[in-house]
Amino acid sequence: MTKRLIIKIVLIVEVVGLLLSLSVRNASAVPSLARQTGMQCTACHTVWPELNSFGRAFKLGGYVFSRSSKSYEFPPPIAAGAQISFTHIEKTLPSDFVNNNWATHVTSSDNNIIGLPQMFSLFYGGRIIDKIGAFVQGTFDGAENKFVLDMADIRYANNSTLAGENLIYGFTLNNGPTLQDVWNSTPAFSFPFAVSSVAPTPAAATIIDGALNQQVGGIGAYAYWNNLIYGEVAVYRTTKNGITKPLGAGTRTDMIVDDAAPYWRLVLQRQWDEHSLSVGTYGMTARIFPGGKSSGQTDRFTDTAFDAQYERIGQKHIFTAHTTWIHENQDRDASFAIGNASNRSDSLDTFMIHFHYDYRGSFGVLGGSLGYFSTTGDKDTLLYSPEQVNGSRTGRPDSDGFILEADYLPWEKIRLSLQYINYDKFNGAHSNYDGSGRNASDNNTLYVLLWLMF
């Protein structure tokens, strides 16, 4: 560890200490949503960023619920967040695998990486004016060493009645399918809520599972009736050009969607006493140019997914469970024609299940999570080809493993996490998966995170 790094750590610890002392002592130094509502973080979250029923209603209501009757409030709802992390990967990575820069420090062993910061974000979170509100996050990504528009969800929402029961309806402008969703069983806000940005991750993922974030911008209309039924339709287009371009600010658009990509969501929810249970379905279809091209033939992806969520929120004990299964049909005529895929059609299935428990005591919140993930799909030796660390010797996308996480929140705005990801299979095999002698377990990752909001 260099002297400069030690000095930097000391300085950051001092700054963090100052911010913490401000956030604990000064009621005005709280995240913008809590400031606007006059409520604690636990009003909207089980443990942030996981939402409870109030948080879901608040988000669907357009982020505008406020303790004030003014249609515009000053100062604007600005907040900030930072992640400082330590990553240990079981086996040394190639020396050029991680971009060693001022924010990402790789030790001499090449498998211990400090993110200082892993990320720093500025948020606009809350009411813009009257019934229009937003949750917009601009992030400095330490691993990439650049600033990007991370998440954007701008809403108009209103209330009415239908058949004598409450109806929340609205419109959302956002930059990633499922980003606008209020259940934590869909990809954008599902477990794990934070992971190492430098550890190897499986190569295959469905397009609805994050691949299109910032690559598309879209508008959706939604309605939530009687706390029972939620429905939404949306349509997305590329952020490469046109009216949606600002929604991809800072991110290179390398998955260019042709024309419009429709998205849909339907949820049935039941709430009783401390319990909440929901089952739902979501999906989208998109035509995407292969290899970063912006014209010519396209591949067609169709994702169909099912999800479920259970919450039991007591005064001291909180238990939640989430699961989702996504099936993706891939018509790869365009990729096949240019030699990027060995099949004209492939399929991919991903499954995730997560159990979470928290105890709220006088010392803060202490909790833990156990998650299981699995990806399976068709063999395609061109799509999944051998390459050191990221490739596949077998031509298969299959990966699976467990995630174990412990969390401690000494105060509402500080989250400490200890996470371990254990891979049983990685990019198609248990051992020598990349054809260069690397085993799935070599990517097992220990991740320590300090996450601050202020």
Add this chain to the structure above:
Amino acid sequence: MKKILAFVIAGVVFGTGALFADSSEVGKYEQGGNLYNNKCQLCHGIKGDGNGSAAAIFSPRPTDFTSPKFWQNAVDKKITDAIKNGKKPMPAFDLTADETKAIIDYISHAFKPGG
């Protein structure tokens, strides 16, 4: 003739006054309804029964305005205090006295049993 004219003028004056009074009442009721929908309905529900979209997680549960028990004593003070100072888990709201009065009137008209 003078008596008839005076009667007509009196009728117009009082009638217009009554009309303004009515529209003013309607305006306040609408204001109260809008404030209730924006500030209270999320937890207390569209029917005022304490069963709003966000109610499930709170303990104690949001007040049920349709319960006769709630209307037994000092209702105006109870609501005013809750709005002004908060009543955990409900936050304090930054509303004017007129706005608070409009909400109380709306709750009384819309949810009070037999109201």
